[in-house]
């Protein structure tokens with residue numbers, strides 16, 4: 001799964017599927033059936049060639065949120 005990250009050094013975002021779970025990562029369900037991530041991930045940054053650790057809050061990107069909405073919409077129709 002490709003996620004959107006923001007490099008804190010370059011201040012620009014990038015997409016990467018080469019991230020690793022740094023701490024126990026889990027999908028929790030909140031009130032109203034909304035899902036959110038717990039834990040953190042580590043990713044190699046192509047912008048500064050370093051490694052960054054991001055918490056779930058920092059993974060939120062307008063584009064990735066849109067993708068989640070699309071999945072949610074498909075699920076609510078009962079389609080696979």
Ligand SMILES: [Zn+2]
Nearest residue numbers: 007009045048
């Ligand atoms: Zn970076």
